[in-house]
Amino acid sequence: MVESNAARLDSIFHALADPTRRALLRDVSAGEKSVGDLARPHALTLAAVSKHLKVLEAAELVARQRRGSFQIVRLNAPVLHEADEWLAYYRPFWSTRLDALAQHLEQEPEGESR
Amino acid sequence: MVESNAARLDSIFHALADPTRRALLRDVSAGEKSVGDLARPHALTLAAVSKHLKVLEAAELVARQRRGSFQIVRLNAPVLHEADEWLAYYRPFWSTRLDALAQHLEQEPEGESR
DNA sequence: GTTCGATTCAACCATGTGGTTGAATGTACC
């Protein structure tokens, strides 16, 4: 559906594969925050948090915007929707609706790669 | 809910952050496969595929079982459900139901860490 | 324009990743 889906999923899942980054994402889901605000609750240097934010930004999970001398970070949730759509393919496999599974398997497996 | 949720999500999302591993997962979703079967369509050595499977197995996304001289790999979909549950928290943010979002934000953000 | 606060950059370090090759293991078959 989307063009280079695989590379996008790479960066999204990679960004989510770190507990600090998931925590940052959760923190920022409560509303816009400056980098300093985001760093404060974590036992990390600002530079480290800045790097994590760069990973989240590369995956477009957050967006930055300068406001005065602050960098304001906000959640970009629709990107998580892409991960959700990838997962959706497997939903029939953990739900108990085996008939749905059978029907599911007749379809082509959604072309992410190649 | 689960004990060390964060570490599990780390390994799950990390496993999903590679296109080869996502492809292997999709391949194995069509039914049990030997390692050789799984390796064939990919332009990789068997050893490389074996390593990828080890990552998927560490995340418990697949399970192995010896059958004769073959290693049979099968999907363990319920683990994907854990990733799905993590994502569920963010669903209100990309859906347009902003009233749901407001209600959502009043709740505690689900304790994965600390 | 200097100083202060917020953030990033650069260099460095230890460790992990994804791949290779070639040897080793394990099971089946004759």
Next chain:
DNA sequence: GGTACATTCAACCACATGGTTGAATCGAAC
């Protein structure tokens, strides 16, 4: 028990990651 096949292990490589520290940048305020 030897041979063939399926898979893994070990060693190696180049490169990415997650963290640090200290210098550099950028905007605001005096």
